[in-house]
Amino acid sequence: MNCCLCDQALRFAPSWRGIFLYEPPELLCQPCRNEFLKIIGQGCKYCGKEGEAVCRDCHYWEEHGYRDLIHSGKSLYRYNGAMKDWFHQYKFLKDVLLAQVFAKDLREALANERALIVPIPLNAEKLSERSFSQVDELLLAAGIPYSHLLEKCGETLGEKTREERMATKQLFRLNGEAVPKQLVLVDDLYTTGTTMRQAAKILQEAGAESIRILTLIRA
Amino acid sequence: MQAIEAFLTGRIWIKQFIPFPEEVIQEATEKGSARVVSGISADGQCARCLETSPDYVIPFQCATCGEVCRYCRTCIKMGRISSCTELVLWTSPALPKSAPRAFGWVGSLTPQQETASKAISESIRKQEDHLLYAVCGAGKTEILFSPIHEALQKGLRICVAAPRTDVILELSPRFKQAFPDAVIHTLYGDSPEQTGYGEIILATTHQLYRFQEAFDLLFVDEADAFPYSLDPSLERAVKKAGKPSAPVIYISATPSKTLRKQIAGHSTIFRRYHGAPLPVPVYRAMWNYEHHLRKGKLPSPLKDWIEDKLQKKQPFLLFFPSIQLIELASPLLYKIDCAIAAVHSKDPQRKEKVMQLREGALAGLATSTILERGITIPHLQVAVIGADHRVFDRAALIQIAGRVGRNAKDPTGDVIFFHNGITRQMDAARQEILFYNKEGKA
Numbered sequence: 001m002n003c004c005l006c007d008q009a010l011r012f013a014p015s016w017r018g019i020f021l022y023e024p025p026e027l028l029c030q031p032c033r034n035e036f037l038k039i040i041g042q043g044c045k046y047c048g049k050e051g052e053a054v055c056r057d058c059h060y061w062e063e064h065g066y067r068d069l070i071h072s073g074k075s076l077y078r079y080n081g082a083m084k085d086w087f088h089q090y091k092f093l094k095d096v097l098l099a100q101v102f103a104k105d106l107r108e109a110l111a112n113e114r115a116l117i118v119p120i121p122l123n124a125e126k127l128s129e130r131s132f133s134q135v136d137e138l139l140l141a142a143g144i145p146y147s148h149l150l151e152k153c154g155e156t157l158g159e160k161t162r163e164e165r166m167a168t169k170q171l172f173r174l175n176g177e178a179v180p181k182q183l184v185l186v187d188d189l190y191t192t193g194t195t196m197r198q199a200a201k202i203l204q205e206a207g208a209e210s211i212r213i214l215t216l217i218r219a
Numbered sequence: 220m221q222a223i224e225a226f227l228t229g230r231i232w233i234k235q236f237i238p239f240p241e242e243v244i245q246e247a248t249e250k251g252s253a254r255v256v257s258g259i260s261a262d263g264q265c266a267r268c269l270e271t272s273p274d275y276v277i278p279f280q281c282a283t284c285g286e287v288c289r290y291c292r293t294c295i296k297m298g299r300i301s302s303c304t305e306l307v308l309w310t311s312p313a314l315p316k317s318a319p320r321a322f323g324w325v326g327s328l329t330p331q332q333e334t335a336s337k338a339i340s341e342s343i344r345k346q347e348d349h350l351l352y353a354v355c356g357a358g359k360t361e362i363l364f365s366p367i368h369e370a371l372q373k374g375l376r377i378c379v380a381a382p383r384t385d386v387i388l389e390l391s392p393r394f395k396q397a398f399p400d401a402v403i404h405t406l407y408g409d410s411p412e413q414t415g416y417g418e419i420i421l422a423t424t425h426q427l428y429r430f431q432e433a434f435d436l437l438f439v440d441e442a443d444a445f446p447y448s449l450d451p452s453l454e455r456a457v458k459k460a461g462k463p464s465a466p467v468i469y470i471s472a473t474p475s476k477t478l479r480k481q482i483a484g485h486s487t488i489f490r491r492y493h494g495a496p497l498p499v500p501v502y503r504a505m506w507n508y509e510h511h512l513r514k515g516k517l518p519s520p521l522k523d524w525i526e527d528k529l530q531k532k533q534p535f536l537l538f539f540p541s542i543q544l545i546e547l548a549s550p551l552l553y554k555i556d557c558a559i560a561a562v563h564s565k566d567p568q569r570k571e572k573v574m575q576l577r578e579g580a581l582a583g584l585a586t587s588t589i590l591e592r593g594i595t596i597p598h599l600q601v602a603v604i605g606a607d608h609r610v611f612d613r614a615a616l617i618q619i620a621g622r623v624g625r626n627a628k629d630p631t632g633d634v635i636f637f638h639n640g641i642t643r644q645m646d647a648a649r650q651e652i653l654f655y656n657k658e659g660k661a
Contacts, residue, residue, distance in 0.1 A: 001274055004292075094299045095292060096279040131283040131301065 003029035004097060005086070027100055035082030038105075039075055039218060047190050048075035049218045057193050069200045071210045075190055075218035076105050083217055087189065091134050099137040102216055106142035109214060115182035116147055118203075120195055121172075123152035134188050138216065146186070150199055151175045162192060171198040179206040190215040223247060225416035227309035229376065229433025229460075231267055233258075233298055234305040238414055244307060252311045258291070258304030265291035266306050268428040269455045293452055294428050296408075308431060313416075315374030315435065324364045324397040329494075332362050335486035340366040342484045343436060343466055349484040350442075351470045354655050355621020358492035359470055360390065363438060364397050366468075371401055371418065375435035378420045378460060380427055382441055382453070384408060385593045387421050390440075394421060424453045430460040437461045441592065442469040442478065443614045472621060473614035473651075490659030495630030497656055498623045500616070500649050505637040508605060512544060517551045521604060521637055528583065528600050529556055533632075534576050535583040535600040536590060538619055540608035545585050548604075558582040564589045591618040597626040606636035606645050616648035 001010050004027045017023065039048055044055035046062075054062065061069075077083055090098040110117060119135040127133055139146050150172045171194070185199055190213075200211045223239045227247075234255065237244055247253040256266050264271045270293040281288035283303055290301035300306070328336060335351060342349035343366055353359050363379075370377055379394075381387055384407040391405040404417030406426040420434070439457055457467065469478060479485070491497065503520055511518045521537075528535045537552075539545045542563045549561040558581050562569050569589070575581040577596050584590070588610055601623050603611060611619075616636070623632035636645055 089295075093295050094290070095295055096290065097277050097292065127282045129283070131281045131288070132279065133282070 001025060001027075003027070003032055004101070005029075005032045005089075024103075027097075032082070035080070036086070037078045037080050037083075039078055043075075043218075044073075046070050046073045047193060047196075047213070047215070047218055048073060049190075050078070061193055061197050066197050066201065069197065069204060069211065071212050073196075073213035073215075074109070075215045076102070076109060077217050079189070079217050079219040087217065091130075091188070094131060096132050096137060099134070099141040102138065103141040103143070106138060106144060106216070110139075110142065110144045110184070110186075113144075113184055115184050115210070115212070116149075116180045117144060118149050118183050118185050118199075119146050120185065120187040120199060121148055121150055121152050123154065126152075135186055138188065139186065147177065148175060149177050149179055149183075149203065171195065172202050174202060174206055179203055179208050181207070181209045183208055183211055185211060185213045187213070187215045189217045189219060191219045222415075224252070224309060224311070224313075226414050227253060227307065228313045228416060229309070229430050231256075231306050231308050231429060231431040233300065234307050236298065237307060238412075247309075248307075252309060254308045254310050255305050256308065257302055258300035258306055259289045259302040263289060265294060265300060267291070267297070267300055268294040268452050269459060270294070270452055294425075297425075297428065313376075315376075317372060317374045320368065320371045320398070321400045322364075322368045322397065323399045324361070324368075326361055328361060329358070329490075329492055331488050331490060332358055332492065335488055336362045336365050338484065338486045339363070339468055340369055342468070343370060346464055346466050347484050348466055348482050349468045349486070350474060350478060350482040351468060351486050351488075352474055352479070353470070353472060353486075353488035354491060354497060354659070355472045355618060356491040356493075356497075356625040357472075357488040359440075360393060361492075362488075363468075363470075367419070367438075368398065370436050371398060376418060376420075376433060377436045377438075378422065378427070378430075378434040379438040379440060380422050380424045380457065380460075381439075382424050383593065384423055386440060387423055389593060390421050394419060424456060427453075427456040427460040432459075432462050434461045435465050436468075437465055438468045438470060440470045442471045443473040443475065473617050487658075489655040491625070491630070493627035493630055495624065495627075496659060497652050498620060498632055498634045499652055499656070500620050500634040500636050500645075502606075502636050502638060502641060502645070504639075505604070506639055508637065508639060509544065512547045512551070515551065517548070517555070518637075521602065522555065524602060524633075524635060525552070525555060525559075525583065528633075532582075533598050533600050534579070534581075534596055535602065535633075536576075536594075536622065537583060537585045538591070538601070538603045538611075539585055539587060540605045540610045542587055544605070545587060549585055552583075552585055556582055559585065561585040562590070563587045588615055588619075591615055591622075594622055595625050596622075598629050598632065599623055599625075600633040602633070602635045602637060604637050605639060607638045607640050607642045611644060613644045613647040613651065616645060617651060620648065620652060 003010055008029055010029055039050055043050045044058050045053055046058040049055040089095045122133055153170055196213050223243055248255055258266055263276050270276055270291050275292045276289050278287055278289045288302040290299055339349055387407050394403055401418045403419045404413040406422040505518045505520050508518050545561050545563055552559040560572050560581050562572050562584055576584050599622055620634040623634050624630040
């Protein structure tokens with residue numbers, strides 16, 4: 001096997017752990033793996049962004065009608081050059097295999113989670129065009145069970161400016177499944193938090209009491 | 220020729236991205252002029268790049284067609300192809316039309332170049348493969364002009380493929396000048412779209428994935444790695460892009476033994492066009508250079524050499540084995556002279572920096588192996604730092620040495636291998652250069 005990002009041959013590194021326990025084959029070479037930067041330490045309470053206890057974006061939401069909607073949240077990685085490349089190849093070049101790259105991180109973050117895990121969906125048209133749902137695939141690769149509670153309405157945020165994003169009104173509707181009291185919303189990339197706030201709002205109105213969020217990347 | 224025919228002849232294209240309305244494609248398919256194939260065949264082969272390895276053809280649950288599809292990772296950068304992707308091929312053959320064509324090249328060939336040029340024309344007439352084995356600076360492109368002009372007059376469709384974009388970009392203006400009335404397409408990673416029928420296609424090897432049975436004649440430049448042991452898909456790309464009977468002309472300064480054995484027709488030129496011998500590499504020990512660099516010290520043999528070149532105002536290239544070492548060395552080099560810059564493969568300003576070196580705005584460049592080919596700068600001097608490193612194989616070292624003394628006015632210059640122990644590859648490169656010089660004199 002070669003590294004799935006740089007296509008260099010992977011060097012096999014024997015370890016005691018590997019002898020006694022099954023380890024899934026490594027997909028990345030060490031230099032490529034090292035390019036990704038984990039978010040460490042306590043950052044923003046709501047989205048995990050490094051720095052202040054409440055980041056600028058989340059502060060805005062707290063002040064503008066979304067107070068205490070999200071109980072807490074976390075993001076796993078920074079949106080650096082390597083992550084941008086990965087994201088582009090995964091989501092836009094549609095390289096589904098790359099969902100496996102962060103399987104271990106997501107598994108560690110969600111393995112002991114008792115609340116219902118709810119991925120952010122994409123709309124039917126987009127799904128058919130992309131051929132896979134990038135959030136579902138991340139969770140599938142990590143072996144984390146999930147349920148969909150939401151459906152995406154027509155609009156997508158992808159090409160909007162920051163102001164347009166934050167002013168967007170209705171992104172989701174309920175799909176009719178029962179909404180539990182506790183849940184974790186999962187998305188791939190947290191940019192301004194519009195997606196998460198919209199999703200959380202509609203779920204709260206449907207009866208959710210404690211909503212936490214997890215995103216792979218904080219832009 | 221109909222517009223869609225001009226576009227599709229010889230190409231294999233994702234249906235969705237064909238720049239013609241759906242009805243036009245539909246009509247062509249119904250008439251039998253075009254054929255639609257599945258992106259990945261039932262037995263798991265990519266129809267575009269012919270990849271078959273299950274490491275690269277990956278199954279997944281596809282939401283487009285609702286079934287388990289496979290997609291190809293090898294050629295994914297050209298737009299993903301999966302089992303439910305439709306590819307279109309033009310099936311009606313294009314008939315070659317012979318006609319006299321303009322020839323805009325006015326230079327003259329040395330007797331050796333002339334012989335090679337004639338031998339290539341002869342191979343093309345007999346539809347046989349040929350290897351042009353010629354040293355760096357032998358004037359390989361000029362040798363090809365006359366055979367290509369001949370083929371053009373016969374109405375053949377011609378492809379010149381090279382592994383790197385820089386080479387293709389350099390060839391493009393020279394070809395346009397030599398063949399002023401030919402339709403020439405230049406294709407590489409982000410090239411602007413060229414939609415008509417190209418008679419001469421200059422393309423990076425990867426771009427050949429997009430052609431099928433298109434060419435009557437192919438030239439593969441820098442074919443040293445041929446047969447590509449590292450990337451066999453490129454070799455398949457060349458075969459697929461040519462018609463079954465199309466001859467392939469391989470061009471290399473450092474062909475592999477396999478290639479030399481495989482191909483019956485050979486032309487060799489061991490002498491540069493200006494007649495002077497190739498500069499021979501000199502070895503200079505520089506023990507523990509890596510350790511010194513990590514400690515923030517520039518090893519003194521290297522420092523002395525650089526200072527000498529700065530004093531003589533000669534431009535120089537410093538080849539490093541890895542990007543990490545370049546990063547360690549570049550602040551130290553900057554301290555000697557702020558006109559020494561660094562480039563590597565991921566540097567977006569690569570072209571500008573090379574240009575600055577040529578114009579004298581920069582005194583020297585520290586580089587990875589990316590600049591080992593295709594660079595011609597008058598009075599250039601070259602040093603390899605860590606010539607014993609495994610990235611510097613025989614072919615790479617010969618290419619690096621080949622950057623020096625290319626200009627007839629100054630055919631000499633330094634090629635110095637700073638090493639931490641002499642390797643067989645270094646010796647092989649030096650022996651080969653000495654051999655060329657001996658043969659070239661005879």
